[in-house]
Amino acid sequence: MKPPKKHHDPSIVVVGKVADSMLDVNRITVDGGFLIWERRDDKTVEIRDIHVDSEFRRRGLGRKMLELLFRQLDGATRVWAITRAENLVAQQFYEKCQFRDVSILRRFYNDKTLDAIMFVRCAGGPV
């Protein structure tokens, strides 16, 4: 599969898709954490949120929830995750878990001041 082109020029199409209404939202729960994901289309799943309680962090729970997600993609070939540009822990986490940063989404949030980073991982491995 041809990897998506790495760029830092946010696409309005991408932002529009992310802003779509929430449909088909799913939750993975483990003791100490949860992951919420949504199917965007036949090929794409988006992680809406991932959280591990502070006392359980750095024990592999976040990675485990990603593995559980990748086992239930049901035909999807890529997983998106969007995180605040200032959230360096989340970025290190996604990078360590084989995601690649593909876009900076400028002034992405409602207050129109904060940027976001979009990460993607293909089902077969890194982008």
Ligand SMILES: CC(C)(COP(=O)(O)OP(=O)(O)OC[C@H]1O[C@@H](n2cnc3c(N)ncnc32)[C@H](O)[C@@H]1OP(=O)(O)O)[C@@H](O)C(=O)NCCC(=O)NCCS
């Ligand atoms: C991001 C988060 C889900 C990671 O969960 P976690 O269970 O601690 O992550 P894991 O233990 O599975 O970590 C996997 C790898 O990610 C990286 N990583 C995780 N936390 C890190 C940190 N604080 N600093 C640097 N690297 C980190 C490490 O490489 C780690 O592997 P290692 O421990 O073998 O070095 C957790 O920190 C969290 O809930 N943060 C607050 C919520 C949040 O920011 N969510 C993301 C929103 S998009």
